[in-house]
Amino acid sequence: MMKKILILLITGLLSAFSWADDITGRVVSVHDGDTLILLTPEQKQIKIRLAEIDTPEIGQPYGNQAKKALADLVFDQTLTARSNQKDRYGRVLAQLYLGEVWINAEMVKQGDAWVYRQHSRDPRLLAFETQAREEKKGLWALPESQRVPPWEWRKSRWTQRKHPPFLSEPAP
16 A cells, blocks of 8 residues: 555656646637647637746847737647746746747747747757857848847846836936
């Protein structure tokens, strides 16, 4: 009896530490270049954030193009999201697959995304980014002054909101 309990306990622990849970659904909305909504077969909407990459924000140079690039790849397609965590906003962080195509990597290969260095663990993504940069694909074709990584752009916007610049000189 004790042996059966031990086997069940070990099996449960191993499954708890499995790499990921798969979520399958159809893409019904693309928010920006790295966030979308999947509709599961149970009609549940799940907000997905593509893991390990970051795309320009809407309002940032290339933001609309990144959104369109993701929509062109996945809108109205049935995808598998492989995930093992959520971000601080409650979005499921996921590696997305359309069949065998790794969507996160495709965004980087096309030059539509940066590798999110703080959160990336896959060296292949850095190689894809280097190649896209060398070939001046996507955002890498922008003038260098417009190629601001989204995490830096968000930080500068946050700093500006917290300490807005003076719009005019104070009256004498």
